[in-house]
Amino acid sequence: MENKIKYFFVVIFAVLLHGCDLDFSGFVKPHTPVNKRFAQSNQWNNSQSPRIVFIADTSYTVHIAGDSHIGSTNSIQALFDSSATPKTTALFIAGDITTGKKDDYDVLKKFTDSSSGVCYNFMVGNHDLYFNGWKSFYQYYGSSSYTLSVVTPTFSDLFICLDSGSGTLGNDQLKWLRDILTNYRSSYKNCFVITHVNFFRNRMGLTANPNIEEIHVLLDLFAQHNVNYVITGHDHYQYEETFGETTYITMDAIVEGFKNPTFLKLNISKEEIQHAFIPLE
């Protein structure tokens, strides 16, 4: 019996090691820990102008997607095409944009350099960090933890983008998030949090969520500060839950070959927020 148990674990380990676009060194420790990434993001934020979008209209649209896993740029091209409209104020991609490989970041950089008319905002997912991918992300796109304000003639909204690529925000980023919500949330009408790793498990799967202690802290924080939406990717299948005032959304993947790729469209006005999953064509 005891030998059978040992053989079972050897087989499981061998199956896990059989991967292609995966970086198994990350199973033990990250190339760049989350606190260090956040420090770099913060440094980058301080060297740039704040992300503020002023619009003349009293309603606007935001597009959010996740998990493009570049490789190929067909999906992200379709997403950018859908977002290149005057009404679309911003596009967010909530992580797993690439496979983490330098070549894929180069493809993405070439693509974004040739695109115009889209206010895109990226944050990292776990795949973006494989193969020391943070180095490329930081070099090309800078921060993965930042805020974006949308100012209309009658109200202002706050978008908070977080780096959860390691499955945790880390102490420093959590403190920053708490400070923003405590000191600035009340200045805005609506507040949206966008990050990679989804919070709830509506199905069994191998992807990891934040540890339960961190989920408790974040649920508490988002409820206390009336966060309207928490939008994530990572799990590749759409799912939504409402918890008090906060709607938690997990988005479909848009990776090429995925059966039903969709992105999330938010229509925001002073009176209401509407959301819809739009098929990516």
Add this chain to the structure above:
Amino acid sequence: MHSSLYLRTALTGKSTFNSYSAQYGVLVHCIDNLKSGYSSSFVSAEREFALKKNKLNALVYYLHSYPSSILGENNFGFKLNYETSHWDLMLGNNSRRYALRKDFRQQLTPEQQQDYKISEWRNLLYRICYRIKPEEHLWNLKAGVTNSDFFHISQATNPMLFTEFNYLLNEKLRLNCSVFYKVAGSMNLQADYFGYFIRTGIQWKIK
């Protein structure tokens, strides 16, 4: 997430009658950033079966907790525990329900009050543990991986590594000390240090 020291104290008991037993416990915060006073309580019912020369236990449980001043949580499920002289294996399912507590709900609109809970029905529970001495030995050292402890249930994809030392002081008293090490995101192949906790206590056998 706790960025500083926390301390909690617990009292648990187990009553056994033939092959049946009931276990119960309560956990209280002593030092904690988020909360104070009552934290969690659990109750479980268990039956032991003999399987060849080894033990198989079937158990159902309920765990209630207040993770923060506005959050409540209920967990319930079942476990099957199989023990040989050196291996301790457990498999089960946990269902978790997060809820906003009543005081907080009253501040919400009637519509928002309807959405006060989120359920996660399927969560695999597991423990794979190896002990270097048979269970009845004077002292023992165990090591393994699990996603649950008395008052703590993680998601299936957030395993904890643990080691435990115990020492039999006399036929009634046994000392225990365990260390649990947690990382975040290891199953995402992007692990980052999360934290650890130490559990220590004394078991008193009353006949």
